[in-house]
Amino acid sequence: MSRVVLVDASVAVKWLVQEQHVAKAIMLLDEADEITAPQILFGEVANALWKKVRRAEIAADTSLDAIRLLQSYIHVVHPIEEFLTEALTMACAVDHPIYDCLYIACARGLNLPLVTADARLIRKFSSSPYAASILPLDQWRP
Helix, strand or coil, rough: CCCCEEECCCHHHHHHHCCCHHEEEEEEHHHHHHHHHCHHHHHHHHHHHHHHHHHCCCHHHHHHHHHHHHHHHHEEECCCCCHHHHHHHHHHHCCCCCHHHHHHHHHHCCCEEEEEHHHHHHHHHHCCCCCHHEEEEHHCCC
């Protein structure tokens, strides 16, 4: 059985720097057959790395190496344009930032689970019609 997953920045950052649940994120990276993401992932991960540099948690050179490494981990990148309408509709309905909604809309459009470690996103969407598209990282199984 093929295991194709769509990930968000909360998972991808764990491949690059030490954070909580890094072992589970690395297992996903090692055992998924294909990892895909909407294009916005790269900007969000770069922003997270910048914040870590700013807080002196990592060096600037480390962040540059990490963002280059990330590109080798994502097998398929999806442009966000085709998911914007659904994501904006979702953001307005659930009152949640469109950045996260883009991941969910992409997952729904591709009929894939969105694997996320974002507790706020999981909580916010848990009782919504979109909950079935979201898979918490700690529940991911190869």
